[in-house]
Structures are given as C-alpha cells and as structure tokens.
Amino acid sequence: MSLINIKIEGIPYQVEAGLTILEAARQCGYDIPSLCTFNHGQCSQGSCRVCLVEATGARGLVASCVYPVAEGMEIRISSPKAVKARRTSVELILSNHNKNCQQCAKNGNCELLNVAQLTGARENAFEGAKTPTTYDEVTPSIIRDTSKCILCGRCVARCQEAHGNGILGFENRGFSTIVAPAGNRSFADSPCLLCGQCVSVCPTGALMEKSEIYKIDEAMAAGKHVIVQTAPAVRASLGEEFGMKVGTPVTGKMAAALRRLGFDKVYDTNFGADLTIMEEANELLARIKNGGILPMITSCSPGWVNYAEYYYGDCIDHLSSCKSPHEMEGAILKSYYAEKNGIDPKDIFVVSIMPCTAKKYEKDRPALTTNGLKDVDAVLTTRELGNLIKRSGINFAKLPDEDFDQDLVGTYTGAGVIFGVTGGVMEAALRTAYFALEGKEYGPINFTEVRGFEGIKEATFVLAGQEIKIAVAHGMKNAKPIMDDIRAGKSPYTFIEIMCCPGGCINGGGQSYIRPSLLKNEDIDILDTYMDKRAAALYSEDERQTLRQSHNNPQIQQLYSEYLGEPNSHKAHELLHTTYVSDRVRFK
Ligand code: SF4
Ligand code: SF4
Ligand code: SF4
Ligand code: FES
Structure with a gap:
C-alpha cells in the first residue's frame, strides 16, 4: 500500500494512493454528501453532482466519488464555491422530483431528503416542467414510480452486478430520460426476477416493495x-x-x-x-x-x-x-x-x-x-x-x-x-x-x-x-x-x-x-x-x-x-x- 500526501481544508493527511477523494476524505474524518455512489464507488455513475468539491490539479469542481486523490492535492470541501455547488445540484434534482414526502414510504430512510438537509437545499429553487411519470404497480412485489427517480443508476448497476442480465436501463434521452425495463415495460412484462436487489439500493422512493400490511x-x-x-x-x-x-x-x-x-x-x-x-x-x-x-x-x-x-x-x-x-x-x-x-x-x-x-x-x-x-x-x-x-x-x-x-x-x-x-x-x-x-x-x-x-x-x-x-x-x-x-x-x-x-x-x-x-x-x-x-x-x-x-x-x-x-x-x-x-x- 503506497501512501500519498494530500491536504483537506489546509490540514495535511497521508492516505492510500488510488482512493477517490470521497473515500480518502472519509478516512480523514470528513463526510462529503453523496447520492449516486453506493459502496466505495460501487454503482457510482458520477452523475448526481451532490459530492462536488474543489481540488487542485482539477479544472473547477470535481465529483469526489469518482475523482482520484493525487500527490500534493489540496481539497476544499467547505469553500463557499463547493458548498453552493452541492446545494445547487440537490436543488436541481428536487426541481424534477415529486415532493410528496409525507405520503412517501421512504420517508425516514430517504437519502435525497438527507442530502437536502445537509446541503441546505430549498425545495422550490428551480420550478418548471417535469418529466412525464410512469407508475408501475402491476407485480405483487415492486412499485416503480419514476416521479421520485433521481437517475442515479444505482439500481441499474446492482441488477447488472448481481445477475449479469441488466433488466433496468436508461430509456429515452435528455429531459425524457427514465430508468425502466426495456421499452418502459412493466416489471410484469419483463424477465425481472422480482428479487428487489434494485429496491435495496435505491436512495429514494422510486423503487419500493408493495406493502401488504x-x-x-x-x-x-x-x-x-x-x-x-x-x-x-x-x-x-x-x-x-x-x-x-x-x-x-x-x-x-x-x-x-x-x-x-x-x-x-x-x-x-x-x-x-x-x-x-x-x-x-x-x-x-x-x-x-x-x-x-x-x-x-x-x-x-x-x-x-x-x-x-x-x-x-x-x-x-x-x-x-x-x-x-x-x-x-x-x-x-x-x-x-x-x-x-x-x-x-x-x-x-x-x-x-x-x-x-x-x-x-x-x-x-x-x-x-x-x-x-x-x-x-x-x-x-x-x-x-x-x-x-x-x-x-x-x-x-x-x-x-x-x-x-x-x-x-x-x-x-x-x-x-x-x-x-x-x-x-x-x-x-x-x-x-x-x-x-x-x-x-x-x-x-x-x-x-x-x-x-x-x-x-x-x-x-x-x-x-x-x-x-x-x-x-x-x-x-x-x-x-x-x-x-x-x-x-x-x-x-x-x-x-x-x-x-x-x-x-x-x-x-x-x-x-x-x-x-x-x-x-x-x-x-x-x-x-x-x-x-x-x-x-x-x-x-x-x-x-x-x-x-x-x-x-x-x-x-x-x-x-x-x-x-x-x-x-x-x-x-x-x-x-x-x-x-x-x-x-x-x-x-
Ligand atoms: S428486481 Fe432484481 S431482477 Fe428485477 S430489476 Fe430489480 S434487481 Fe433486476
Ligand atoms: S435469495 Fe432469498 S431473498 Fe433473494 S430472492 Fe431468493 S429467497 Fe428471496
Ligand atoms: S430508481 Fe432509484 S436507484 Fe434507480 S436510478 Fe432511480 S433513484 Fe436511482
Ligand atoms: S455521489 Fe458523486 S456524483 Fe453522485
């Protein structure tokens, strides 16, 4: 294991080479907000931009969940620029989100609400059009509600990693992008195994079990x-x-x-x-x-x-x-x-x-x-x-x-x-x-x-x-x-x-x-x-x-x-x- 020297907020640390900034920061006692990464970069698409920090050697802000540390790197987590950027990322996600948190079964376990609180994101900072919603509750096992999806891709990665056949993928383009089985079919019309591995990594209420209480x-x-x-x-x-x-x-x-x-x-x-x-x-x-x-x-x-x-x-x-x-x-x-x-x-x-x-x-x-x-x-x-x-x-x-x-x-x-x-x-x-x-x-x-x-x-x-x-x-x-x-x-x-x-x-x-x-x-x-x-x-x-x-x-x-x-x-x-x-x- 080779060690390299970095600084976070001006304080010197030695960390393992090859770590992402997010991982290195955690080892040094900092918790950078994150959403699309799951386990040490597993499932990470670097897509949500909730983990942005300033780092020397990089142009502008970088997604700390995918950007690696380098010798002599100086990292700013709490600079006004980084703090504002993370808040804006969350506000942009919220602008296309169904904010019925009170009715949402994920309330209490929702990682989006958690990062909204951590970053001080305001709900209605960017109001505007929303991506049309698909609500699939056909199977007895899983409900998919795209109005709560933040397109983090964790579910896509987990299904692929576990089963190798990738039932879920990104459908459509641009503002119309959703995560769905091919052709935006219901899980019932796809070869989904209904195992719920995707549900277990979804940070929001977009994928949930169908309750029978x-x-x-x-x-x-x-x-x-x-x-x-x-x-x-x-x-x-x-x-x-x-x-x-x-x-x-x-x-x-x-x-x-x-x-x-x-x-x-x-x-x-x-x-x-x-x-x-x-x-x-x-x-x-x-x-x-x-x-x-x-x-x-x-x-x-x-x-x-x-x-x-x-x-x-x-x-x-x-x-x-x-x-x-x-x-x-x-x-x-x-x-x-x-x-x-x-x-x-x-x-x-x-x-x-x-x-x-x-x-x-x-x-x-x-x-x-x-x-x-x-x-x-x-x-x-x-x-x-x-x-x-x-x-x-x-x-x-x-x-x-x-x-x-x-x-x-x-x-x-x-x-x-x-x-x-x-x-x-x-x-x-x-x-x-x-x-x-x-x-x-x-x-x-x-x-x-x-x-x-x-x-x-x-x-x-x-x-x-x-x-x-x-x-x-x-x-x-x-x-x-x-x-x-x-x-x-x-x-x-x-x-x-x-x-x-x-x-x-x-x-x-x-x-x-x-x-x-x-x-x-x-x-x-x-x-x-x-x-x-x-x-x-x-x-x-x-x-x-x-x-x-x-x-x-x-x-x-x-x-x-x-x-x-x-x-x-x-x-x-x-x-x-x-x-x-x-x-x-x-x-x-
Ligand atoms: S329930 Fe299982 S098989 Fe179906 S999409 Fe989720 S992880 Fe893939
Ligand atoms: S391994 Fe266990 S939890 Fe997973 S689908 Fe089979 S019975 Fe269900
Ligand atoms: S369904 Fe959940 S895990 Fe999948 S992309 Fe949307 S928010 Fe992420
Ligand atoms: S957690 Fe780093 S881009 Fe999403």
Whole structure:
C-alpha cells in the first residue's frame, strides 16, 4: 500500500494512493454528501453532482466519488464555491422530483431528503416542467414510480452486478430520460426476477416493495385465525430497523414483538426449512438411486426459480420439486395444524415475514395452493415488519426475549437457521443426506467447504462409498455458467444450491437498508462487512441449538409418523411439492 500526501481544508493527511477523494476524505474524518455512489464507488455513475468539491490539479469542481486523490492535492470541501455547488445540484434534482414526502414510504430512510438537509437545499429553487411519470404497480412485489427517480443508476448497476442480465436501463434521452425495463415495460412484462436487489439500493422512493400490511389489518378485523412465521434471515437484520448494530441477532425480541402485534400464533419458518430438508434430501437420494435427473438443484429461492423459468425452461426438471420452506409451513398450517386444532382452513390466515420481495409474488403462484387455498396469504419484508412494530408503539429494544410458540410446528434445528445464507441449504441437506446414507451423524456437523461468499463454491464428498460433487452459487451471474453446462450436458455435479441474491437471503431485497449516506463515519466500514455480520448471526444461532440436523427435529418426526407417512410419500407430495413452468417466455 503506497501512501500519498494530500491536504483537506489546509490540514495535511497521508492516505492510500488510488482512493477517490470521497473515500480518502472519509478516512480523514470528513463526510462529503453523496447520492449516486453506493459502496466505495460501487454503482457510482458520477452523475448526481451532490459530492462536488474543489481540488487542485482539477479544472473547477470535481465529483469526489469518482475523482482520484493525487500527490500534493489540496481539497476544499467547505469553500463557499463547493458548498453552493452541492446545494445547487440537490436543488436541481428536487426541481424534477415529486415532493410528496409525507405520503412517501421512504420517508425516514430517504437519502435525497438527507442530502437536502445537509446541503441546505430549498425545495422550490428551480420550478418548471417535469418529466412525464410512469407508475408501475402491476407485480405483487415492486412499485416503480419514476416521479421520485433521481437517475442515479444505482439500481441499474446492482441488477447488472448481481445477475449479469441488466433488466433496468436508461430509456429515452435528455429531459425524457427514465430508468425502466426495456421499452418502459412493466416489471410484469419483463424477465425481472422480482428479487428487489434494485429496491435495496435505491436512495429514494422510486423503487419500493408493495406493502401488504393492510392485509393483516383486514384479516385481524375479520376475526381470522392469523398465524405469523418468520424466515431465518429476518432475525439477522430486523434489529437494524431499530438502530441496532448490523448482525445483532434479535430472535427473542422478534418473537415477543410479533406476539404483541396480536398474531394468534407466532412460529418460525425454520420448522418449514427442516421439513424442506427432509423432502429435498430424500428426493436427491431417490434421484441418485433410481437414475433420476441430475444434478438436482434447490428450489427455495423464488428469484432463482423465476430465472430458471425465464432463461432455462428446457432444464426445469433439474429443479427439486420441493416448495420453499414458508410455503411448506403454510400448507402444513392449513392441513395438519387446522385438523389438530379443529379450525376450518378457510379461517386461517398465514403471514410470512421474509427478507425477500420475490416471495410476495411466489405466494400468488397458482401451484402453491392446498385444497384450493393459498398456502400463504400475505408476505411482509423485514422492513415492513419494522414499520409495523413502530406503528404499534412497541419499544423493540426493551422487549424481553421470548420463544416462538412451541406446539405442533414450533421446534426447529440449527440446520433450519442457516437456510438464510448462501451455502446454508446445501449444508443442511448434507447433514441429513449423510445420516440417511451412512446411518450415523456427520462428526464435525459443519460442512465448512460450502460457507463464505465466493461466487461459486465447489466440493466433493464421499457418501456411502459414492463420490458426490456439489456446487453452490448466489447471484444469477454465477448461476449462468452452471446452467449453461447443464444445458450442454456436461455438468459434473450431483447437487447444486442456487440462491438469487448475492450472499443469499441475508442480503435479500427486503432486508433493512444499508444506507451509505446515512451511516456515520465510524460505521462506514460496515459496507464491507455487513453480509459477514448477518451470516455470523445465523451461524451462531445454529451453534447454540441442541439439535442441529433436520431429521432430529422431534415435531418433524411426529408430523411424519402421525400425518405424512414418510418423506416423498403421496401425501407429502400433495402438500409439500410443486410444479414449474417450462415455457414461460424464454430469454437465451
Ligand atoms: S428486481 Fe432484481 S431482477 Fe428485477 S430489476 Fe430489480 S434487481 Fe433486476
Ligand atoms: S430508481 Fe432509484 S436507484 Fe434507480 S436510478 Fe432511480 S433513484 Fe436511482
Ligand atoms: S435469495 Fe432469498 S431473498 Fe433473494 S430472492 Fe431468493 S429467497 Fe428471496
Ligand atoms: S456524483 Fe458523486 S455521489 Fe453522485
């Protein structure tokens, strides 16, 4: 690392060569306002001009998020010229902005409002014509409102970086420019995966999840038996909604909050994850024994299922037929649980709290029903749950740690918890497949080879004398080469885990916002480590569990002995398995 000498406001500093002015200034303790940059220049288009500073060696003002530091550079952040320029940049953005902040769901998390306040921008400095608006609320997952878009391009970059297929782009020219799927089509008419990665980086309310909080209000008002379940990744992020450090595990407080919100039952989707492993591991073993289609690929990520249906419809039989964990749990709640409790399934309303916007769409898939009823009735993101808790006046930090309800579908193992991170489903499945094939538990329990954030992870295991090669991929950019090999008939793998979001659900599109411009200087390093911290929250909960393999969950054993028979039985198939669409519009 070579160091260079710079001055900021006349004060000398030594900083790493190659940094942008914005990064160098942060290291020296200055926070320059920014909007279009996301993480250390990631997603940065240098387009918003909110980060302008004066620097020697440059002609005039420069965008500090893209301009590199140089030996001897003198930087002025607070000169009258730089201060005025930044304020003017924000005022120009505001002049083409729909300023209905009071109604905007982003209020409180809006980076534009934040920089307006920081720069002293006045709302109506440049009134005039506005770009015509597109409002797309067709899908159940995402709302796109171009009247709030500042054309920062973060969403365009994130979609491209994660999935390599760039659903979003800049349409039209000049004053008519908007960010949209090609041809300004609705997300519903594009091969968008509905993963919400774009939503998670949008600094304003231009891209938002479609809220379903009102559905819970309606179900409770109608006297339904309202059951809530929460996905593993939610507990690793929900605390951030209440100012807690990233990666603070809040499982007990979350259960306590849900009970105080008036749900009739509070369960953990980890039970459904354990059930998924029982079905999926046994499906894999049956495919291996019976010469079925291999490699088999996990199917619990609806963003990934969307991608497979859109781009690899000819390979769709490689997907496990298992429903995702919350859908399995919903199906069991509306059958087994309903029978045991003497409740008409029509009176049960299942709410899933998920890290995911694609799950909102998934719950509406026609194949995800049991006896004509949807397995899941409403899906809220982690952010929506945060809003619901705040709306109810609950002081989250002061809540005691409570358990989930324990009856019938209340117990879970550590294997269920790690579903929320890339490699977790594979590891959970291997724990159970090892037991099924070897007749004993895998000694070390952890399959560490499948952990970490490398784009594609590979490993080979010998199970019952047979070599099994596996792969784990996250982000569709990494899934593509694996799928191309399958299509070409040259895949070396037996079993593959694919999750849509980079890092898996801990970094899902419905998780708490990581807001670069709202982070304090001392927290800024979190941008590099937030996924590690959220993953650590899940792995530590796994380590704390007495039971860490899905097949050892006593209520799962009871469910099979009393109701389902055995994994992959006729009844299990009826309730827990699904089908896919192989001829959804094909994009090659
Ligand atoms: S939801 Fe996902 S696939 Fe669709 S535009 Fe956003 S990032 Fe891209
Ligand atoms: S939709 Fe959001 S992230 Fe995308 S360009 Fe507009 S403001 Fe930026
Ligand atoms: S990885 Fe998780 S959060 Fe992302 S689309 Fe899949 S299920 Fe949803
Ligand atoms: S131009 Fe630097 S943050 Fe936008």
